[in-house]
Amino acid sequence: MNPSHPTTENRIGSAISIEQHISGPHWEPPTIPNATTYWRCTSCHRESTREQDLHRERFHAPDCEVWP
Known part of the structure; x- marks a missing residue:
C-alpha cells in the first residue's frame, strides 16, 4: 500500500x-x-469561504496534522 494514496478505510x-x-x-x-x-x-x-475546501487535502498546508 502506498501511504500517499490512503485506502477508503483510512x-x-x-x-x-x-x-x-x-x-x-x-x-x-x-x-x-x-x-x-x-x-x-x-x-x-x-481559511476559505467554502467549507468544502477544507475537506480537500490540497487545501491544507504541507505540515497540517489533518493529512498525515
Missing part, C-alpha cells in the same frame, strides 16, 4: 479528524466591505 478515519479541525462559520465584522462567512482549519489555520 480516509474514513481521517474524516473524523478533519471534522474536529474545522471551525466556523466565522462572520467578518460588518465594517469590512463585502463581509462574508468563512471556515478555518484549526491545525494549519488556512
